[in-house]
Amino acid sequence: MKIILQGKIPSQKNNKQILVNRATNKPFIASNSGVLAWKRDALWQLKAYKPIEKYPVALTVVFYVPDNRRRDLDNMLTSIQDVLVKAGILKDDNWQNLSPITLDCGGIDKENPRAEIWIDD
Secondary structure (H helix, E strand, O other), X not given: OEEEEEOOOOOOOOXXXXXXXXXXXXXXXXXXXXXXXXXXXXXXXXXXXXXXXXXXXXXXEEEEEOOOOOOOXXXXXXXXXXXXXXXXXXXXXXXXXXXXXXXXXXXXXOOOOEEEEEEEO
């Protein structure tokens, strides 16, 4: 199965904010609004894809970034894996289900930043 997620893929780990629970007045850490907006958009893009039924699967992700800024591929991979699980395409992103995992950066594409994802049994 090939999936193309359009847009710049954020790093969830590097885009956190500290909020305060109004009921308990205790602080907690949450993703910022940019990551939440990306997740909503990605979930809409993934509605057309069916869940994977046979495991383990090989996961290959090629990122096309909008500029030459420094990025951690493994942090962007975490965003991809989490949204694939939330969309119901993957049942879980643990090592028993995803083996092997291959990451690459396809280069800079200012006009069409994206992640190209292959899931193969």
